[in-house]
Amino acid sequence: MSKRTRSAVRFLARRMTVDPTGQGIARPVVRMAQAGVAVGVALIILSLAIVQGFQRDVRSLVVGFGSHLRVVAADQGRSQGTDRVAWADVDTAALRAIPGIEQVQAFAQRPAILETAEEVEGVVVKGLGADADTTFLRQRLKAGKLPDFSAATQAMELLVSAEQARTLSLAVGQRVRLLLANANGEMRPRVFSISGIYETGLQEFDAEYVFCGLHHLQQLSGWGIQARLQVLDDGVDDLPGVRHVMARANGGQGRLAYRWSGVDWRGEGPHPLQGSGEAMLVVSDGGETISDTAWVTWDLEGMEDPEVRLAGGSHGQYVGGFEMRVRDYGALWTMADSVFFAVPYALDVRSVVDDHPELFQWLAMLDLNVELIIGLMVLIAILNMASALLLLMLERTRSIGLLKAVGMADGPLMGVFVRLAVRILLRGLLWGNLIGFGVAWLQLETGWITLDARSYYLSEVPIHLDFAQIAWVEAMILGVCAVAMFLPARFIARLDPVEALRFD
Numbered sequence: 001m002s003k004r005t006r007s008a009v010r011f012l013a014r015r016m017t018v019d020p021t022g023q024g025i026a027r028p029v030v031r032m033a034q035a036g037v038a039v040g041v042a043l044i045i046l047s048l049a050i051v052q053g054f055q056r057d058v059r060s061l062v063v064g065f066g067s068h069l070r071v072v073a074a075d076q077g078r079s080q081g082t083d084r085v086a087w088a089d090v091d092t093a094a095l096r097a098i099p100g101i102e103q104v105q106a107f108a109q110r111p112a113i114l115e116t117a118e119e120v121e122g123v124v125v126k127g128l129g130a131d132a133d134t135t136f137l138r139q140r141l142k143a144g145k146l147p148d149f150s151a152a153t154q155a156m157e158l159l160v161s162a163e164q165a166r167t168l169s170l171a172v173g174q175r176v177r178l179l180l181a182n183a184n185g186e187m188r189p190r191v192f193s194i195s196g197i198y199e200t201g202l203q204e205f206d207a208e209y210v211f212c213g214l215h216h217l218q219q220l221s222g223w224g225i226q227a228r229l230q231v232l233d234d235g236v237d238d239l240p241g242v243r244h245v246m247a248r249a250n251g252g253q254g255r256l257a258y259r260w261s262g263v264d265w266r267g268e269g270p271h272p273l274q275g276s277g278e279a280m281l282v283v284s285d286g287g288e289t290i291s292d293t294a295w296v297t298w299d300l301e302g303m304e305d306p307e308v309r310l311a312g313g314s315h316g317q318y319v320g321g322f323e324m325r326v327r328d329y330g331a332l333w334t335m336a337d338s339v340f341f342a343v344p345y346a347l348d349v350r351s352v353v354d355d356h357p358e359l360f361q362w363l364a365m366l367d368l369n370v371e372l373i374i375g376l377m378v379l380i381a382i383l384n385m386a387s388a389l390l391l392l393m394l395e396r397t398r399s400i401g402l403l404k405a406v407g408m409a410d411g412p413l414m415g416v417f418v419r420l421a422v423r424i425l426l427r428g429l430l431w432g433n434l435i436g437f438g439v440a441w442l443q444l445e446t447g448w449i450t451l452d453a454r455s456y457y458l459s460e461v462p463i464h465l466d467f468a469q470i471a472w473v474e475a476m477i478l479g480v481c482a483v484a485m486f487l488p489a490r491f492i493a494r495l496d497p498v499e500a501l502r503f504d
Helices: 003-015 026-065 092-096 135-139 162-168 214-220 329-340 357-395 397-405 410-446 467-484 486-494 497-502
Strands: 069-073 101-115 120-128 141-144 157-161 175-181 187-198 209-213 225-232 244-251 257-261 276-284 292-299 304-310 321-326 347-351
Touching: 026 135, 026 357, 026 410, 026 467, 069 329, 092 101, 092 321, 101 214, 120 162, 120 214, 135 141, 157 162, 162 187, 187 214, 209 214, 225 276, 225 292, 225 304, 244 276, 244 292, 321 329, 329 347, 357 410, 357 467, 410 467, 467 486
Parallel strands: 120 209, 157 187
Antiparallel strands: 069 321, 069 347, 101 120, 101 175, 101 321, 141 187, 157 209, 175 187, 225 244, 257 276, 276 292, 292 304
């Protein structure tokens, strides 16, 4: 097509919608077509923004209760004690060095029973340590404060949800009993005080999770061995008046063995203390669990009381696992593979999708809804534009016949109407963008469209604008519609100039 022909096509495309008499249908048809495209584009923008915002916000809530990835025991939950991971087995520095990993933190998670004087409720108690990122919990704290997650203090503090507080009639400062089964299946009750109340809107999670310091779960779970020594001042039946030392221990995964050094004692005792000396006790279960140590020093001739020193138990060397957050959710599976090869074979790597498959399948299905909306809007736009072009062609039939009579080819004539369709599309896209982005911005700033959090997990309609994706979708719409307009434009090729000039 020559430059002169292209100029003629541009001129005719502009003139086709001009109606000097004011009685034609060209201008109303064009405006209706533009309005249809604008509404469709606005709906596509809002659909993409709302669905992506909903997916992002719900996903962030679920990840807030856990993480993107977790390193746990490969046979977790299949037998007693298998829900523990030894600190020494995981190189956390190597995990943090993996590109894309933002946060690595230790955690423990166990089922428990929350009990008040009147009610009981089954919960999942999650322990966090001093390395935990508490931003998520702080943002959703409704009353009180977060527990002290560091082991610096032994404060028995518990964070509960607003849902649990309503069910059990709890308030900040109130004392409750937490019953937790250890590795041997024994219930170990402890009294905690409510330090704070949180609320996220995810009812299934809010009704389930309570939070405390990691060190409490390490102790209550019975993952390690804890050795204790007791000095019996009154002696025993066979040796009255002689001080004795008695060994005690709990935990472990099998029968406990007591090994003394510095003395010739065997077993738990009681063992008599004579003169002066020092003894060290190592308690183990045959290698299944990290052993624990205790010491006793005595000097009976100096009339000093025996001194007992304890290592404090080996439970502090175990955790439930390690949680990791990734920078890019789209690279989750790549990150999972990288972490898998960075940990021992006895450990497993689980993603948040593995832990909550139903929820993420539901979120993924929302993409299908958007695809259907886009497909319907494109189809409507094509039908709308095709109808507009055919009406314009019918109104301009005599003009088309005249142009064909003076020698204008069918190709340039078809180009006139396709160019006209593209102009309508571009103007519709402009107005659609103004409407769509305007409503999205208004929702972001004011949150004026609200939701029932009990049904939708969120209190207001979320918005997330992915400008690159929106631009790609709009370019696709423009291209598909422009190509589709060649079909109604082929009506021109079937027009006979003589018949067209006679058309009234």
